[in-house]
Amino acid sequence: MSNLPAPLDHWFAARGWQLHPHQAEMLARAQAPATLLIAPTGGGKTLAGFLPTLADLAQGDHAGLHTLYISPLKALAADIRRNLTRPVEEMGLAIRIEDRTGDTSSHAKRRQRADPPHILLTTPESLALLTSYEDAPRIFAGLKRVVVDEVHALAESKRGDQLMLALSRLQALCPDMRRVGLSATVEDPPALAHFMAHCDHPCDIRHADPGPDPDIAMLETAEAPPWSGGGAAYAIPAVLDQVRRHKTTLIFHNTRAQAEIFFHNLWLANEDALPIGIHHGSLDRAQRERVEGAMVRGELRAVVCTGSLDLGLDWGDVDLVIQVGAPKNVKRLVQRIGRANHRYNAPSKALLVPANRFEVVECLAALQAVKDRDLDGEARGPGPRDVLCQHILIRACAGPFHADDLYAEVASAGAYATLTRDEFDACLEFCATGGYALRAYDQWQRLKQRPDGLWQLRDPRSPRLIRMNIGTIQDTDTLKVRMRRARGGKPLGEIEEGFAATLSPGDTFLIGGQIVRFESLREMVVEVSRDPGRTPKIATFMGTKFATSTQLSERILAILNQPDWPDLPAHIRAWLELQRRLSDMPQAGRLLIESFPHDGREHVCIYGFAGRNAMQTLGLLVTKRMEEEGLAPLGFVSTDYATLIWGLEPLTDAAPIFARDALRDGLESWLMGNAVMKRTFRASATIAGLIQRNSPQARKNGRQTTMSSDILYDTLVKYDPDHLLLDITKAEAMRGLVDFGRIEEMLHRINGRITLRRLTRVSPLAAPLFLEAGRTPVEGAAQERLLAEESARLMQAAGLA
């Protein structure tokens, strides 16, 4: 280890440790402008990222900020500070390491600005805020390195775009800044390298030894899974049995509601009183920290959790991961599996628990994909312009700027490399005036161009407002839940505002594993009391609803089209054989549609396999087309693989309904008025600064924001249809909640080949859809028909007609 400075060399030698090859490699590449390191969890990749920094700082002559570390989680930043401070102290190095997140006190933040530490650990939002200060050039003076942890997770959302824009700013301030990206699971390393590097710099990709294959299987249960639903209550005894046989088990769920219900059921069946906790993003921070603490101390045998534990923290002795419900996405599954056995070169152990019969097929597909190391992921689109608008405002807070310089900086970020000058100017124009329809309003006129050509803020008071609204995370509008007490009881967590609005006093719901009774809503706080009842009437909070990835859907279709299914349980085989005999099997290159009467209504089932969000959008578009064709649809329900529509008239010819142009027109004209589009608009409008959630007076509640954003949206659609934010909303609609991109991909895949089967009754594959929750009503002729029927009935009953 000749290239290690003495204090580091001694430290390794004293422990009898060797550098891993990838750690030595990172040290050797310390001067490379950008490096992406892909190493498995537990492979010492964080240390690998910091070694060049420690080696450099060991020389002892650096003053001021040397290295920025950015992680997607606040908790991870704090954790890394602890894990890094220990070896640095043991090495006897005089290096100041501090973290700075939303939780840092304002006193500490001020001190950090005046006198930055050598290593600053932070999040994309806190970094964006730092760059907005007028003294940013002084704060970042001397910055040598940036380490971005879990860069693949950041790249999945707009937080990554915001981070890369902030780095483009830092690179302009500190041209010698080197970038390092760390990741465990990457499906397309070159794309990620392009995303994280400055466009003029090459980004090298280094792979560490990926370690042994995980030990992963489907959980065997005595009882077959139910036909539909996501609770997996049938598997409780088998899961408890596994918990008993392992030291510590993480039980992952896809949604918070499912986690709560499962945890509740687990406790009801937990006769040995095994210590089991629950952890998800809606729980109060103190509660989550308690569970995390107990976990680190090894006091818990299992934790029921959601994506809140996907990343980061080192959990000590987890020796089993259980995934309840189909994983939907192979990359996330691999990440979760990696949470078990956080030791290099030991296989991770994981079990999958399908929540219903169809998910058995999906779990099998996921097992195959993990075995083939075939990760999935949607390709990143170009950098979103709402984030750019926010970046322009942040840049303006730091002082006057020249549009040419800012454009050059922005275009140096991989995601914005294809941004044209016209697109950039449109964003600048929006920041300056609010756009054509809103030009009459002072509050949206934020920038002005000075006679010398530089742009600056119009109102010197606006930085405060802009800084308060930095960030791209769209938290759903939530209300705090508290136990009702004389002086404010214990905080339990948060529920969605929309859900809170449906509660009447006396309703019960699950939160943090306990049943509580809704008492009142006071000043935006939901007050509850304990309820001794055993069956909560309601339990929802949305959390994230994932859509099954394209790659996984392809694998599922391939499995369905096998001649036989030796890998599947007998009850699934029988079900699929029956479907093949009575109807047809869905195929990748041909769209299967079934049409049948049931229970006095006509039904259409479309097997699009495009993921939940796209199938939901397809439901909206197809029912619109059916409405135009006089088929009087009444409503529909969608899953990841199919959409079931019911209405008053039978579908006998599918071709006119599924014409690509007709569906596209629907997206352009009619879908624009849809609530999902309005939600998409609201998110972008908030990021771009058209709507402000936070003001010095108060935080706007969700309903106020929704009200103003819906009206703004309607206004723009009507009077300024070319407004930048509508353009952004349409671009967003290709992915995310609307996901029209996957409908296009499906239409391309089937290329006009449609099989319409007219059946006399429900088909085996369609049957579970009748049990799905989340039905969407269709407003249209059928509604007017029902309204006419109902009013005639009421008038008759009242003796008035």
Added chain:
Amino acid sequence: MDGYSFTLAGAALTALPSGALYWEARNLLCVSDLHLGKSERRARLGEPPLPPYETRDTLTRLEEDLRRTGAATVICLGDSFDDAAAAHALPDAEKLWIAKLQAGRRWVWIEGNHDPGPVDLGGAHMAELPSPPLVFRHIARARQSGEISGHYHPKARLALRGRSLSRPAFLIDSDRVILPAYGTYTGGLWSDDAAFTGGLMRDEALAVLTGPMLHAVPMPRRSAGR
């Protein structure tokens, strides 16, 4: 003309799908609660801003109703402006538009609680307008008959095979009609509210739901659930 026809105190009236009321014998169109200038007033009071287009939206619909009925008299039944200053602050283009609608017609502004004083726009300004056998005023009074009023922005909701639907509605009984709000961005009061069920509307009152078509039902008096 599509609409729901009925008689009040012997006068044959038609409720229009837009929420306006037409009295064919007098060629008279009555609309209530236009709330013009609402966005301007909200901005002035520091409330979250709404875009300034609702006035155009409301006037567009009014123009269409006038074109279809050819009404010679227009009665605006109060709360035509969100407040007196909002009437004042209407952009010139919109004042001109109103003047064009008024040309060749008799136009009456009835006072509402939002706009009690006179406005500097054409037309007569009155506290109420008796037009036997009917009387037009902003807020309904108990024990009156042949009364046309607005103010409450009534809405009704119905349960349709497991789904609930709500629409602005006319409330009609043998004494009076309460008009739905005609303006864009107006909230409303459910027909099951005590303001209506507490004696103002008779037991046999009807609610006529506005929308693409009109639907008359016995006035819902119990919450149909949401």
